[in-house]
Amino acid sequence: MHEITGLFDHPIALDKILDEIPTGIVILDKNRRIRYMNRAVSALTGYTPNQGRGVACHNIIKSQVCLKDCPVRQMNKDTGSVCVQSDLINRDRQRIPIRITAAPLTDTSGELAGYMETIEDIRSYAQTGADMGRAFSFSKMIGKSPGMEKVFRMLPMVAQNESSVLITGETGTGKDLAAEAIHESSGRAKGPFIKINCGALPETLLESELFGHQKGAFTGAVENKPGRFRLAHNGTLYLTEIGDLPIALQVKLLTFLDDKIVYPLGSTRGHEVNVRMIAGTHRDLEQMVREGRFRKDLLYRLNVVRVHLPPLRERGEDIRLLMDHFRNMFTAEFGKKIEGFSNEALMLLKNYTYPGNVRELRNIIEYAVNVCQAARIDLPDMPAYLVESQEQAETPETRYAPSAPAAPGAARGEQNPPDSWAETEKRMIIDALIKAGGRRNKAAAILGWGRSTLWRKIKQYNIE
Amino acid sequence: MHLHCLLKTVNCELTTDNGYVFFNHTPTPVSDMPNKILIPLYGREVAPRFDLAAEAVFVTLGTDPHDRQEKLVVLPRVSAEKLCHMILTEGIDTVICGGIEEEYYQYLTWKRITVYDSVIGPWEKALERLIGGGLRSGDIITANPEADVE
Known part of the structure; x- marks a missing residue:
């Protein structure tokens, strides 16, 4: 029987508290041997707490990550929690997808005493993920146009790696949804998704908001603040309207992207954080770089994977x-x-x-x-x-001039007044026909349509 | 091939009695003791996962329990399928392993291979327990904690 003292007048039974928690909890000593495991871990692994006591953790949990890259092995008393997805094989010979969150345990003097792992069965999440794959959609995004199909093909692949992502597109095209979809489909789904609007806060507040501050760093800093980067540890940080980020902060962000260490305002001590970065903007960042309003090196670091969302x-x-x-x-x-x-x-x-x-x-x-x-x-x-x-639009003008090719990812809606879909479609057909040298088969392929659809639309718009 | 020769290869004898022909089949005596054992390894322990083992030990037992040959093999690829294939091609009759998926367990037992799964502990102690006739699936052998992999 383990006890908690100091919380109430009398010591209370730790085992009873932990057994009532539906998430698996394992407490390890410094040698990664099991000191305690709760009922949920027993249900998951098939071993009773008595069987597990004193046994090396990897022999009971039997997860892939334990054997290949144990999250606890490199931990020390100052390390933050680490969250990883893996699978285990239990005594019933079932393979179960799990999510392990590991953190160091320290004694009252701050010295490392052991480790704690929580183990979640994520079979139900995996099924939800399968439901997400319904027709013409990805996560909460819907569409069946060739432009969106391309985005839907790209997002699951992007979600599976750790590269920085830059999402571009006009206002209202679904940049936030795309960022959320990437987070939800990634291994960090259970971790936090922190969204910061870079255009919504003044520069001084934004720095404190992003990187945190030390108590006494400036007037009004009455306590330590961790900052959004540290809050997003083991999760995803989405910086929306990155084009509005002040130049001074762009430099600080650049440093963070390089070494993944956050230095709060007024502190000399850095904190290592594990964050995936997604940035979104409706601005033309290349143009801003040319005008000297956005750092070129930051653009290159953010622009590892670019997802452009087409306007409606x-x-x-x-x-x-x-x-x-x-x-x-x-x-x-x-x-x-x-x-x-x-x-x-x-x-x-x-x-x-x-x-x-x-x-x-x-x-x-x-x-x-x-x-x-x-x-x-x-x-x-x-x-x-x-x-x-x-x-007002009752006097239609017919424009047959082919549109100039736009820079990839450029927010075109800002430069020209938008046309109706009928006009845009007509222009797209003419552009495709010009590119294909008049060959309808090739033009249909460029547009992602069948030949009969193209023929029908040519008739509909009276294109000669 | 002559019928008598053919029957000999399958341990059958042809006898006649009152005009009836009998095939007398003498089954090959099967020893209860395992002959060839495979143990997937993780350091000095039985590997916690059959499908993630990068090493294995082959043990061939002789008539004398102390007379045994051990061969340590580094597997070319970590794969449950490859390991199953190796078990069959090497003529293994007993496997001592940690966690194994139902699919591979059923396959090996269908191929008449005895599988002791969910075994935890140093492989040599597990082998001794097998030779002594005391090994069961799910056994946890941690008499000497120093032997475990750090």
């Missing part, structure tokens, strides 16, 4: 897919029975340019579902600005 006006059929998705979502949420859209509402929504991209479409549908009293969403249910913009 370039996603064609996704507009209809997203309209139906949001309609279903909001009708279920608001308890309404709305079956679809009238033809007029459909035409209006399909031909709108969506400068606010998916976020704007979502807001339009939320408004329409709120307002709609009939079985179908009609023009009067649409926001007024949408109907007015349609009236």
Whole structure:
């Protein structure tokens, strides 16, 4: 029987407390032999606490990571917790995916006394991951256009490694969702996902927010603050609007990316943190580098893997897919029975340019579902600005000039007023035909369509 | 091949009695003692995982319990499939191992190989216990903690 003293008037039984916790807990001595394991570990491994006592940890847990790269082996009293995913084989000869979080245990004088490991059975998460793979989606992102299919193919691969990721795209294209999807699909999924908006805080506050500060570092620093980098230990740090990060902090971020050590404000002692970095921006960082507003070396460090999210006006059929998705979502949420859209509402929504991209479409549908009293969403249910913009656009101009090739990842929506999907699609067809030298087969391949779809669209837009 | 020769190869004899022909089959005497044993290793211990063992020891027992040959092998690749293949090609009849997946356990037992799994401890002590007839699946042999891998 193990006891906890000093918490209550009388000593209390540690075993009973730990046995009630559904997560597996193993307490190891300095030689990595098991001193104590709770009931959840017994259920997972098939060994009773008595059998496990005194046995080297890797013989009871039998996880892959124990034998290849034991997380406890390199720990000392100052090391932070380490979280790894692995699998174990139990006495019933089952292979079970697990997540191990290990941390050092120190005595009252701060000396290393042993280690503690928590072991979670993640079979249920693995199944949820399988459910995530439904058609035309990845995590919470939806789409079936060639541009989004490319993104969906890329994200699972990106999630599996530790490289820094730069997500670009106009406002409302889903950069935050993409960052979350990468985190959720990675080995760090159980770790924290910390999001910081670099444009939302003044420079002095941002430095303290990111890197933390030491008590007394400046007026008002009445206690130590760990900072977001340390809070994101074993997880993912997402810096949104990285283009708005002040130059002075860009240098500090650069240093962190190089050595992964955080120096809080006013402290000479660094803290090693294990963080995966994802940055997002709607700005053209290459242009900012040319203008001297963004450090070139920071861009190179962040731009290891670049994911560009296309604007909604370039996603064609996704507009209809997203309209139906949001309609279903909001009708279920608001308890309404709305079956679809009238033809007029459909035409209006399909031909709108969506400068606010998916976020704007979502807001339009939320408004329409709120307002709609009939079985179908009609023009009067649409926001007024949408109907007015349609009236203003009644004088269509046909532009046949091929668009200039844009720099990859450039946020194009900022330079030119956005066109409607019909106009963009027409321009895309003409561009593809020019590139293919008039050969329709090749043009269809460039667009990611079938030949018959291209033929139908050429007829529809009256392209000669 | 002549019928008598063929029957001899399968330990059968042809006899006749009142016009009836009998095949008398004498099964090969099978010793209860294992002959060839394989133990996947992790340092000096039985490897905690069959599928992650990078080394193994082959033990061939003679008629005298003290007369045994041991051969240590570094496996070219860490793989449960490769290890199973090696067990079959080397004519192993007994395996002492740590954690093994059901799929491989069933395969080996189907191939008439005796498997003592979930064994924890120094491999030499596990072997001694096997020779003494006292080894069971799930045995934890930690009499001498110094012997464990650090």
